[in-house]
Amino acid sequence: MDNRRKKIVIQSVLLLSIASLFAFFAINAQINMSNRGLQFGYDFLGREASFDIQFSLIEYSRSSSYFRAYLVGLINTVLVAFFGIVFATILGVTVGIARLSKNYLINKFASAYIELFRNLPLLLQIFFWYYAALRLLPLPQDSEALFFNFYLTIKAFYTPALIWENLHIFIYFLIISIVLIFFLRRYAKNIQEKEGRQIPVFLISLILLLFIPFLSFLIGGTNVDIELPVLKKLSKTTYIFEGGLAIPPEFIALLAALSLYTATFIAECVRAGIMGVGKGQKEAASSLGLNTQQILKLVVMPQALRIIIPPTTNQYLNLTKNSSLASAIAYPDLALVFTGTALMQTGKAIEIVSMVMFTYLALSIFTSILMNWYNKKMAIKEK
Amino acid sequence: MLKIIRNLVLFFCASFLLLSCGQGGSGKKSETLEKTKKAGFLNCGVSQGLAGFSNADEAGNWTGIDVDVCRAVAAAVLGDSQKVKFFPLSAKERFESLKSKQIDVLSRNTTWTLTRDAELGLTFVGVNFYDGQGFMVTKASGMRSTDDFVSGMSVCTNIGTTTELNLADFMARKKIDYKLVGFEKADEARDTYGAGRCDAYTTDKSGLAAQRTALPSPDDHVVLPETISKEPLGPVVRQGDAIWEDIVRWSLNVMIEAEEYGVTSKNADSLKSSDNPAHKKILGVEDDMGLKLGLDNDWGYRIITQVGNYGEVYKRHLQDSGILPGGRGDNELWTNGGVLYVPPLR
Numbered sequence A: 001m002d003n004r005r006k007k008i009v010i011q012s013v014l015l016l017s018i019a020s021l022f023a024f025f026a027i028n029a030q031i032n033m034s035n036r037g038l039q040f041g042y043d044f045l046g047r048e049a050s051f052d053i054q055f056s057l058i059e060y061s062r063s064s065s066y067f068r069a070y071l072v073g074l075i076n077t078v079l080v081a082f083f084g085i086v087f088a089t090i091l092g093v094t095v096g097i098a099r100l101s102k103n104y105l106i107n108k109f110a111s112a113y114i115e116l117f118r119n120l121p122l123l124l125q126i127f128f129w130y131y132a133a134l135r136l137l138p139l140p141q142d143s144e145a146l147f148f149n150f151y152l153t154i155k156a157f158y159t160p161a162l163i164w165e166n167l168h169i170f171i172y173f174l175i176i177s178i179v180l181i182f183f184l185r186r187y188a189k190n191i192q193e194k195e196g197r198q199i200p201v202f203l204i205s206l207i208l209l210l211f212i213p214f215l216s217f218l219i220g221g222t223n224v225d226i227e228l229p230v231l232k233k234l235s236k237t238t239y240i241f242e243g244g245l246a247i248p249p250e251f252i253a254l255l256a257a258l259s260l261y262t263a264t265f266i267a268e269c270v271r272a273g274i275m276g277v278g279k280g281q282k283e284a285a286s287s288l289g290l291n292t293q294q295i296l297k298l299v300v301m302p303q304a305l306r307i308i309i310p311p312t313t314n315q316y317l318n319l320t321k322n323s324s325l326a327s328a329i330a331y332p333d334l335a336l337v338f339t340g341t342a343l344m345q346t347g348k349a350i351e352i353v354s355m356v357m358f359t360y361l362a363l364s365i366f367t368s369i370l371m372n373w374y375n376k377k378m379a380i381k382e383k
Numbered sequence B: 001m002l003k004i005i006r007n008l009v010l011f012f013c014a015s016f017l018l019l020s021c022g023q024g025g026s027g028k029k030s031e032t033l034e035k036t037k038k039a040g041f042l043n044c045g046v047s048q049g050l051a052g053f054s055n056a057d058e059a060g061n062w063t064g065i066d067v068d069v070c071r072a073v074a075a076a077v078l079g080d081s082q083k084v085k086f087f088p089l090s091a092k093e094r095f096e097s098l099k100s101k102q103i104d105v106l107s108r109n110t111t112w113t114l115t116r117d118a119e120l121g122l123t124f125v126g127v128n129f130y131d132g133q134g135f136m137v138t139k140a141s142g143m144r145s146t147d148d149f150v151s152g153m154s155v156c157t158n159i160g161t162t163t164e165l166n167l168a169d170f171m172a173r174k175k176i177d178y179k180l181v182g183f184e185k186a187d188e189a190r191d192t193y194g195a196g197r198c199d200a201y202t203t204d205k206s207g208l209a210a211q212r213t214a215l216p217s218p219d220d221h222v223v224l225p226e227t228i229s230k231e232p233l234g235p236v237v238r239q240g241d242a243i244w245e246d247i248v249r250w251s252l253n254v255m256i257e258a259e260e261y262g263v264t265s266k267n268a269d270s271l272k273s274s275d276n277p278a279h280k281k282i283l284g285v286e287d288d289m290g291l292k293l294g295l296d297n298d299w300g301y302r303i304i305t306q307v308g309n310y311g312e313v314y315k316r317h318l319q320d321s322g323i324l325p326g327g328r329g330d331n332e333l334w335t336n337g338g339v340l341y342v343p344p345l346r
Helices: A003-035 A066-099 A104-119 A122-136 A167-195 A201-219 A249-275 A279-287 A292-328 A334-346 A349-378 B002-026 B031-039 B065-078 B094-099 B114-119 B162-173 B186-195 B205-214 B242-260 B277-282 B289-293 B299-306 B310-319
Strands: A157-159 A161-165 A223-227 A230-233 A239-242 A245-247 B042-046 B084-088 B105-111 B122-124 B129-131 B133-138 B154-158 B179-183 B200-204 B221-223 B231-238
Touching: A066 A104, A066 A249, A066 A292, A066 A334, A066 A349, A104 A249, A122 A249, A122 A292, A161 A167, A167 A201, A245 A249, A249 A292, A279 A292, A292 A334, A292 A349, A334 A349, B031 B042, B031 B065, B031 B242, B042 B065, B042 B094, B065 B084, B065 B105, B065 B231, B065 B242, B065 B299, B065 B310, B094 B105, B094 B122, B094 B231, B105 B129, B114 B122, B129 B205, B133 B162, B133 B205, B154 B162, B154 B186, B162 B179, B162 B200, B179 B186, B186 B200, B186 B205, B200 B205, B205 B221, B231 B242, B242 B277, B242 B289, B242 B299, B242 B310, B277 B299, B289 B299
Parallel strands: B042 B084, B042 B105, B154 B179, B154 B200
Antiparallel strands: A157 A245, A161 A223, A230 A239, B105 B231, B122 B231, B129 B231, B133 B200, B133 B221
């Protein structure tokens, strides 16, 4: 049998065995479910959920459908994952660069942070933040403002909220300013290549970013009001703050634990990337007269990013999936609301778990597609 | 000659077929019963620790009224109430564990509802405790009834239970905007309430009584008088094994019937020679109740002597322990003003 035939045969055999494995599990599940009188179907999603969710960015009540509960859980997961990624990246890059500093104290401090938070299990860190750290916070009536009107209490982190009028106009102006900045940068680059002089791009972009949205207040009819949290007495000893935003301690604990934990891994990725740039590059750059900041920004980072981005993408995906540990501390994310409450109330284990699995899969794939695009954009075209 | 042989063969085949039909009819098969007898112990699902219902001490000994239901089944089926293996389960795992045959009886203060009966492939076989949902608040809060509830309050509870649904219904009726802080484990819900994060804690009133004793200063907390739902708690088995269902159902029923007719663990021996037909049926002296269930006739006697009747079990775990001292309320016999009424053992 010639080589090509052999390859085709082997691959079709493999494909067939994988397909029959899936078929076996599917048939097995079907037989067992019909034996026990259980029905398979996704139509429970249209039914009324009958349970409440503590924290939701969209409209939800006990008469909403299970599908709406799924959406609320999904949005909560994306919320904590998004902010987690942002904080972890900022912290991770800072600590990673600090770890390479020549200053002994900064270096060792960064080291200690990395070693400590990297080696403790994430679940324990979450428990620590929620059951130990945030438990010690005062009750609303006993609390003092952190600064201005921000109150950190055991019931929630109360912050002033902005009440917008005509928010969409403000956003349009913001988009216009961003587009203008984009064109400005292109123009500045062209000028630099043709004539060799530099325009203060950063300064001009800053002015644009501040000024144009400000215009929306003057001529666009946007108005913003600050709503302050005010102490309100519910009963003899029960107080809450009314008005403003109330961020639940569950969210804060999860965010803190996830960010601090994932930042250590990102810091190590960043350190690896920077160390991976040849020493000769730095020496050549400094011999050209660039200062440390310029070396880092123009020579080292572009090359280091190629090494940093793929493992960091990994860490982002890990963070997204680790957010499912929210079920340990009553944060209503997808895992707790759907695979927890909804599954217990309906008993539809296979349907619900398959839905949630595909959701996390979709989130992860989406994130990695975004990061791969960014990686391609950042990669230096080797000549 | 050949004809005779042919007829004889046909005759034997026919009678063999008839006999095997007969065997198929009278040989009742219960997969769970066979499996339990073969293993030599009963797999029983219980809670992760609820004083009075199913709780393990430091040495690992399980006690409680739910535990005693499993012990009764073990005494009936295996002859020894100690031959039970306990599986502590969370609210999330309990039904899956039963469905997947890891356990054969779920005795975990589980509320009997239509949805659970119809949708999960399980069957509720009785009620061993009539309960209702209530609220617990701190005495310092000044709240003395659910009319004192206000919008903006937070309530701690377990998720995935009838508690959560009843709470949502109740708050919607009263038009109160509240924050639900839901945990998978009862301990976490109770501790979060105790720390002050929540203004109230809700679960079945029996659970409130038990959890109150586990808080750092029980006297600082009070259970509000209102009962907002019906919670009939009882044992659950898998659907489809009718013989096993009957065994578990009647193991519970015989304990209640025994109390109704005055049979206790102390006087069971002497009552074996009583004239009362009810005594004789319970203790297996007449009418072969045990054989009808697929067990031997001493099943009732073993349950009552090794575990006790319903009243003894209740007193031992809930009254003497101080969890629910005082009257049994709904959990009294129908002859005494309560709702415990089981079908007659005949």
